[in-house]
Amino acid sequence: MGLTFEHTTLGQRVLFGTGNAAEHLAGEIERLGARKVMVIASVRERPEAERITAGIDAALIHDDVAPHVPIEKAEIARNTAIRNDIDLLVSVGGGSTTGLAKAIALTTGLPIIAVPITYAGSEATNVWGLTESSRKTTGVDDRVLPVTVIYDAALTLSLPKDLSVASGLNALAHCIDSMWAPRTDPINQALAAEGIRALNNGLPVISSNPNDLPGRERVLYGAYLSAVAFASAGSGMHHKICHVLGGRWNMPHAQTHAVVLPHVLAFNAPAATGAAHRIAAAFSTENALEGLNTLRHTLGAPTALKDLGLAKENINEAVQLILPAIPASNPRPVTEENLTVLLTAAHAGTSPG
Template sequence: MQFTHDWLPQRVRFASGGAAEAVAEEVRRLGAARVMAIAAEATRAEPVLTGVPVAVLHTDVVMHVPLEVAERARAVAADHDADALVCVGGGSTTGLAKAVALNTGLPIVAVPTTYAGSEATDVWGLTDDGRKTTGVDRVVLPRAVVYDASLMLGLPVPTSVASGLNALAHCVDSMWGPRTDPIDQSLALEGIRALRTGLPGVVEDPMELAGREQTLYGAYLSALAFASAGSGLHHKICHVLGGMFNLPHAETHAVVLPYVLALNAPAVPVLDQRMAEAFAADSALAGLLALRDETGAPRSLRDLGLSEDDVPKAVQPILDASPESNPTPVTAESIAALLRAAWEGKEPG
């Protein structure tokens, strides 16, 4: 056994019901006095910011972080002489904070309100002219993350399910990502187990904390694994679709994941069996499909707004982005068939 695993330097706090106190303490640890707060919904963020010296609350948040939106936010940070960032929200909010940090070096305290996982990675993404570009830079990694499952209680069930399956996609991609190692895979497997347990609880009782906590725990583990293992085929597909056609991020991941799993799992039977055990199923795909059925997850790209004419346009950009390490060789024919099946919502397998 030979591998090198690099842990990301980050403080992580699970503080159900205690986000405001925890965030204020993390800001004090940074010595910040003029914080730029970023949130799509001011009313949801304000209770979390009660002990924070907020110089400006910025709410211009857009999915996939368009470059012009990032540039406006960077200008706001400069105009208010911000010395730290606090982002309260989902992946788009965290992504915007990262875009500001990328140019300014400002430290981030992240408070997630979905299961997106961006807060635990050093990956940034920007969209310009229909193309989503991603990169890796330690400067965008939040210095601290405060997880408060009580902030998720108002998250609608369909959004929770899609966001949770987005987290599950991090787990699956981490099993065969370009830099994966046994530690990444162990984190991913525990993430699968937690998400498989937590998401049905969220659906059954959205206002019950235990399901939310288990899902949030799984989402963090999934992001931790993904940050180390790197982006696999699934994420390359979803980034292309999101950037080119402005599809909703989490829902796109939820739809595409079973098709990528059906493509890759037969090539890695040992990993398939390990994932199956985490799903408590006969195979990883059977476990994922059962979870999809149990939670009422979205089924087709057509339902998300992708037109039939757009399907072939995505094939070559996906091929160009596909990692060489994918367990199953990727061809134009296999990607076209995968996209077509996902567009129709055809049964994967």
Template structure:
């Protein structure tokens, strides 16, 4: 066995109902005195509650999917005008993404408080959209210094969004098993993440107030993000980033729909990963386990339900082909990719 693995430097504080206390302690360690709090309007109540004792210099709420470049620029200007010395982001992937965009040019440290299972808070990956093209990159300066995980903050996250966000986390796990920098460490994290998500998501679907289910899902989402942050973007994420940026599709739902189709493509020629996923799902095959979970939680099924039109598929294929990772287990052809996207658009069973 021979590999190189790099762990990202980050503090993680995990504990239900402890967000406000943990957040204050982390900002004290940073000696922050003028904090920029980024939270979308729908997260205002949570953000106000957990930041009420902080030295807040600026509350910023212009958050948009896929971090449009003009939104990022306005947030950077606001941070500079407020002389902010730290950022607290409270919300999902779009909120964390905006905080990263600000940190990318200002160098301000971030303390992230996630309210979904997006996982962006545990990676050094940033993304911004210019027009209809989403650009991503990796820079250690955007990695939050600390992450405060409090599952009680997820209790108000609607079940439908919880399921889509959780499946987005599951996509991080599965894609990590054949991503460009896959190694035994991130593979182990990914498989444990699958086990936790497979346990937690059905509990939330059955009882949205189940703190145990929320904690298992949040734990799995963190492991998924760490694995993804190390392994890099595989085919699944390349597809979804193109679709999201080009057609402004909702991030979590797009990942939830595309995932089984990419798994069906790759699993037959990735025997070891397929076996480990099947064990994590406690199913005869990885695809059977994923499909069983999706049925139990009423997962999103078709991209056309989220605004993608059939006429847009050929252009999507053209945009995806140049960014397909050479390391993908199954060779990706134009015809194969077109069939995969059509099945995901239509919502048919993965083949």
């Protein structure tokens, strides 16, 4: 039987260049003909946002940003954009900042220019997420896909080493989940494999020397590939677990992904040998889990959900919330029993494999 698949490539302009963020941003605003720009950045990210937007006439800077995009924060930001007659959103920051810009775009249709300073990857997807009453809801809508992404590795220098590692492993989770997500195909698997190679090469460099710009460029490149693969392949078992944990117990996004990833890989790999072989080849190891665990050991990655705010008594509730969200196409059937075992090991920090 011949190769048969359906693939959709999202249309987006990408500008990549270290030290060029301010120049690229000004050029894009002019190209788009925007008159009233709303810059979105968290309080921590605001100094960087002010620096790279100093050359543009921004109508306002909005810094009321929170992880997992609480619905009340989204409504405030939406009303602010409408009240100020905004015609362009510029997000400068990580996944939470990009997520808030997407929440505005979802209801207003305003275009977004994203300037990432982490490796979250949200900027390259048409996926949105909102949290209400400790429940995180996600969806897909082309209105939230940024029209332009501006990558500048120098901006990631403000990211502490530990968060750089966790954010990079979050990007790696996009790659690995894309290998067996509901809409996986050979194109996004190829992008994901190249993303794994780039992240596996770059993360140890910036872990040992956080100021190494070529290493940060490599990781930023890998993070972009991971997000493009994820946007095409869809959200798999790993992301369903992490979205529930993050939304329900307000756990840190990147670190939660970093902890859960090896457990999902160990769970699915025996039932997805083709994907496992591709992952292993990207790590240049005989075994996919060996490659991931070696990288995690090198990086000193976080290991236990108990250290991130999940109580052991919450595991049963987590299982009940996660089970209905697991894609039917997951390579291995997920049951209440085996999901409990997986989360119990991730909670304790037991190394899978």
